[in-house]
Structures are given as structure tokens and as C-alpha cells.
Amino acid sequence: MKNLHNALLLKQLYQLKQLGYRYTDITPYQEEKLDLTLPDTLDSLQKQAMNCHLCELSKSRKKVVFGEGNPHANILIIGEGPGATEDSTGKPFVGRSGELLSKMLENVLGVTRQEVYITNIVKCRPPNNRAPTPTEAHTCQPYLLKQIxxxxxxxxxxxxxxAYHYLTGDDTGITKVRGSIHKHGNATLIPTYHPSYLLRNPSAKKEVFEDLLKVKELMKSF
Structure with a gap:
């Protein structure tokens, strides 16, 4: 971008020289400043995210998975990134992990998916379901922060x-931090295991159940 700016500036100076100018007060080419502010509605923010090509994930995605649920939800659920099913449908947590998440919400918290809002750290699927890179996560972070x-x-x-690491910047292992209570802005934050981990390690469901009981207790103050 800097090279383009310099080339356009040099071109304009040559044009002025050909017109007879030796010195000029004419303002040379100035690069148009980009508007980096994000929209102030979820619908507009989603439209912008749908056309995002700021990182490599945009090259391999099928659909952007922005998030869904109650736009005024008391509970915001944040996962890592879309999987294959989510990439195909454009909806978060709709595969096996999503089915388990729905059951956890209904059976422990007594709420449906429609009552909460669900999204991810990155809005496009990382290839082979790998974890997002720091560059990918930080590039996508403004969308998440604006959603919050x-x-x-x-x-x-x-x-x-x-999800916990990229939202908070804390790299403490999930086994140590799960179930702990933190402040994030005006919200209370509780980390727990990802449903996909529970599918591989069913014995950890007991710990997630305990974490969700803390969430349920906090819900009494809503």
C-alpha cells in the first residue's frame, strides 16, 4: 500500500512539472483513510463478517459462522471455531458437539439454545479442525468483542x-481454570470444557456439570 501511495504521488508531481510548476502548494495525492469502525447492530456486523477476507481462513471456508441466538441474551457461549458441519450450514454448534451442548443447556440450566447466544473465537473453519493460530484469532477478535x-x-x-485463552489472554490450562469465576468487563466469565472434549472423555461430564451448577446459581441474580 505504501508503494502504491508513493507511485501515485510521484505521478502527480511529474504531471505538475510538465505543466510548468517548479514549486506548488497544491495538495498531492493523499490516500483515503479507511473507516475501521465496526457497525453498531448485530445484523450489520454479521453482514460485514460475511464478506471478511482478512485472514487465510477465508480462502478455505464454505460459510462464515457468525453466531446465533437471542441478541439480548443474558448468557453468551463462546467456542473455539466452526467444524465441518458448521462450515456447511453456517450455524454454530450443530454437529455432535452441538447436540451435547443443547442437552447441557436444557438439562442443567433449564434454557434452550434460542435463549442464549452462541458464537466462536473465529468465524471461519480452520482446516482439519485444527486450533486457530494467534494471527487468525486476533484478526477475528474485533468481531467477537463487538458482539459482546x-x-x-x-x-x-x-x-x-x-476460547478462554484468546478472550482473556490467560494461558492457564483449562484443567486448572475450569469452573473458576472471573470478571470480563461487566460480565461474569466461567470457563469449562468444550463439548467435543466430553465426547472423547465422558468421565469429564461430572466436572462440567459442577461448572454449570455455578452458572445456574449465578442465573438467580439475572
Whole structure:
């Protein structure tokens, strides 16, 4: 971009020289400043995300998985990134992990998916379901932070180490931090295991159940 700017500036100076100018007060070419502000509604933010090509994940995705649920939800759930099913449908947590998440919400918290808001750290699927790279996560972070700003959740539930780490900057292992209570802006944050981990390690469901009981207790203050 800098090279383009210099080339256009040099071209304009040569044109002025050909017109007889030796010195000029004419303002040379100035690069148009980009508007880096994000929209102030979820719908507009989603439209912008749908056309995002800021990182490598945009090259391999099928669909952008922005998030869905109650735009004024008290509970915001954040996962790592879309999987194959999510990439095909454009909806978060709709595979086996999504089925388990729905059961956890209904059976322990007594709420449906429609009552909460569900999204991910990155909005496009990392190839082979790998964890997002720091570059990918930080590039996508403004969308997530704007979602939090607009939804104004009272409680944030992060699923898995990746979601907790990139939202808070804390690299403490998920086994040590799960179930702990933190403040994130005006919201309370509780990290727990990702449903995909529970599918591989069913014995950990007991620990997630304990974490969700803390969430349920906090819900009494909503």
C-alpha cells in the first residue's frame, strides 16, 4: 500500500512539472483513510463478517459462522471455531458437539439454545479442525468483542482452552481454570470444557456439570 501511495504521488508531481510548476502548494495525492469502525447492530456486523477476507481462513471456508441466538441474551457461549458441519450450514454448534451442548443447556440450566447466544473465537473453519493460530484469532477478535459489546451478556461461558485463552489472554490450562469465576468487563466469565472434549472423555461430564451448577446459581441474580 505504501508503494502504491508513493507511485501515485510521484505521478502527480511529474504531471505538475510538465505543466510548468517548479514549486506548488497544491495538495498531492493523499490516500483515503479507511473507516475501521465496526457497525453498531448485530445484523450489520454479521453482514460485514460475511464478506471478511482478512485472514487465510477465508480462502478455505464454505460459510462464515457468525453466531446465533437471542441478541439480548443474558448468557453468551463462546467456542473455539466452526467444524465441518458448521462450515456447511453456517450455524454454530450443530454437529455432535452441538447436540451435547443443547442437552447441557436444557438439562442443567433449564434454557434452550434460542435463549442464549452462541458464537466462536473465529468465524471461519480452520482446516482439519485444527486450533486457530494467534494471527487468525486476533484478526477475528474485533468481531467477537463487538458482539459482546452489543449483546451485553451478564455471563460468558467459554468452552475449551482456546476460547478462554484468546478472550482473556490467560494461558492457564483449562484443567486448572475450569469452573473458576472471573470478571470480563461487566460480565461474569466461567470457563469449562468444550463439548467435543466430553465426547472423547465422558468421565469429564461430572466436572462440567459442577461448572454449570455455578452458572445456574449465578442465573438467580439475572
Amino acid at each position: 459489546e452489543l449483546i451485553k451478556p451478564k455471563l460468558i461461558l467459554t468452552l475449551g482452552a482456546t
